[in-house]
Amino acid sequence: MKITILTTFPEMFAPLHTSIFGRAEKAGYLEIREVDIRSYSANKHHNTDDAPFGGGAGMVMLAQPIVDAIRDVQGEHFCGKRIYLSPRGKTLTQADAEKYAREPELILLCGHYEGVDQRAIDLCIDEEVSIGDYVLTGGELPAMVLVDCIARLIPGVLGCSESAESESFSSGLLEYPQYTRPRIFEDLPVPEPLLNGNHREIEAWQFQEALYITFRRRPEMAERYLEGLKLTRSRRKLVDAVRERIRLEDEADRIRESDSETVGTADAVPCGLSAEE
Numbered sequence: 377m378k379i380t381i382l383t384t385f386p387e388m389f390a391p392l393h394t395s396i397f398g399r400a401e402k403a404g405y406l407e408i409r410e411v412d413i414r415s416y417s418a419n420k421h422h423n424t425d426d427a428p429f430g431g432g433a434g435m436v437m438l439a440q441p442i443v444d445a446i447r448d449v450q451g452e453h454f455c456g457k458r459i460y461l462s463p464r465g466k467t468l469t470q471a472d473a474e475k476y477a478r479e480p481e482l483i484l485l486c487g488h489y490e491g492v493d494q495r496a497i498d499l500c501i502d503e504e505v506s507i508g509d510y511v512l513t514g515g516e517l518p519a520m521v522l523v524d525c526i527a528r529l530i531p532g533v534l535g536c537s538e539s540a541e542s543e544s545f546s547s548g549l550l551e552y553p554q555y556t557r558p559r560i561f562e563d564l565p566v567p568e569p570l571l572n573g574n575h576r577e578i579e580a581w582q583f584q585e586a587l588y589i590t591f592r593r594r595p596e597m598a599e600r601y602l603e604g605l606k607l608t609r610s611r612r613k614l615v616d617a618v619r620e621r622i623r624l625e626d627e628a629d630r631i632r633e634s635d636s637e638t639v640g641t642a643d644a645v646p647c648g649l650s651a652e653e
Contacts, residue, residue: 377479377530378407380449381519382442383486384424386410388516396534397527405532408523411449416441425489434490442496446483456481458502460492461515461522465504468522477529484522486515548601550593552585580614587618
């Protein structure tokens with residue numbers, strides 16, 4: 377896959393050429409390049425922004441450098457997606473990342489200041505993407521997040537396709553806990569099912585723990601995963617065991633809270649009584 381990032385701060389993307397992605401580039405699985413929008417500015421001082429029509433705080437990125445840059449880097453036979461990293465865009469999901477990973481080429485536009493002249497978006501952008509409901513100083517960090525999210529799904533980049541397929545959001549559940557040596561650390565042991573070499577028991581434990589964590593942290597995600605899912609009898613037992621585990625924990629929490637309130641009431645010292653009373 378080829379990913380081109382249009383930015384006014386190309387130096388920010390050095391980390392994308394190291395570690396896993398650096399090795400993937402050398403192996404030919406991935407090509408990431410940064411293009412400085414400033415070099416396409418037709419203005420004397422190569423500025424890329426100006427005051428907004430209609431007034432308002434801040435500056436707006438000019439359409440001309442962006443449009444010229446995109447048209448230049450995409451060439452005549454571009455076949456992919458052109459994405460503007462924007463706080464008003466569709467929130468990025470794992471499903472979106474999987475869709476983008478199937479594209480042969482991506483062009484990412486990093487905005488700055490108060491945004492980008494709408495005409496650049498109308499002329500050259502296919503989709504707007506946000507990485508969350510918050511505002512950053514520019515589109516460079518969101519672009520890096522998007523590249524990381526997408527590139528790791530490209531065959532060969534991680535070296536093991538199972539790593540991407542079994543992780544949180546790809547499987548539909550949050551990931552189960554992970555352990556490594558030693559078997560006991562500060563009196564905390566590794567769960568027994570992971571040590572006995574029985575792959576069926578290991579898989580059952582991993583499924584239960586993933587489902588449990590998802591129910592606890594993202595219950596709507598767990599219910600969505602189970603909706604319409606055809607469960608075998610053995611899987612149904614695992615799901616029922618997780619629900620029972622959660623029910624017992626919640627019941628124990630309610631009892632503790634009730635006991636705490638009772639103790640607080642019993643320990644209260646009556647006030648307002650005189651010595652004679």
